[in-house]
Amino acid sequence: MTKDLHSLLLEKLSARIPDAEHKVLLGEILDWYIEGGSKLIKARIDAKISSILQGWDESVE
Numbered sequence: 001m002t003k004d005l006h007s008l009l010l011e012k013l014s015a016r017i018p019d020a021e022h023k024v025l026l027g028e029i030l031d032w033y034i035e036g037g038s039k040l041i042k043a044r045i046d047a048k049i050s051s052i053l054q055g056w057d058e059s060v061e
Contacts (some may be wrong), residue, residue: 003027006030006031006034009030010026010030013026014026014027028044029041029045032044
């Protein structure tokens with residue numbers, strides 16, 4: 001994916017997202033796709049979800 005296409009996708013997709021944090025996440029996901037494709041996206045999202053769930057477990061105790 002070229003930088004121009006990356007910028008265009010980020011611009012067009014983020015225009016539909018009102019929340020700034022979600023726009024940042026969209027940018028991260030597009031960067032991950034450039035780095036390693038869909039497998040890297042899945043691995044990074046799995047890691048983020050695991051981290052969040054571990055934080056919830058620790059806060060409950």
